[in-house]
Amino acid sequence: MEKKTALDALAGLAQETRLDIFRLLVTRGPDGMSPGAIADRLTLPNATLSFHLKELARAKLVRSRQVGRFLYYSAHYPTMNGLVTYLTENCCAGARCDAACAAPTPRKRRVA
Numbered sequence: 001m002e003k004k005t006a007l008d009a010l011a012g013l014a015q016e017t018r019l020d021i022f023r024l025l026v027t028r029g030p031d032g033m034s035p036g037a038i039a040d041r042l043t044l045p046n047a048t049l050s051f052h053l054k055e056l057a058r059a060k061l062v063r064s065r066q067v068g069r070f071l072y073y074s075a076h077y078p079t080m081n082g083l084v085t086y087l088t089e090n091c092c093a094g095a096r097c098d099a100a101c102a103a104p105t106p107r108k109r110r111v112a
Helices: 003-013 016-031 035-042 046-058 077-088
Strands: 062-067 070-075
Touching (some): 003 046, 003 077, 016 035, 016 062, 016 070, 046 062
């Protein structure tokens, strides 16, 4: 990934609503969600959602596809994975990473 592409992706995610949209779409997988479902889930006005989806698409973080009359948005995983690779490609100066560099294991939530 080129630096400009990485900067565009980081800028696309550097806003609370866009980050929420992107994280929601990542959890939905390649099938994605309709704009109406995204707006309902995140309680966003349609105009606000449209603006943020446009910005995420410009940063190549989301893709849209049309099925009949319906539009669906999904995370664009190649850009997401490319960004993670770009950010970590020189981890530990090329040496084998140890536990300090490894991603933390998510903690399971305790059910009360």
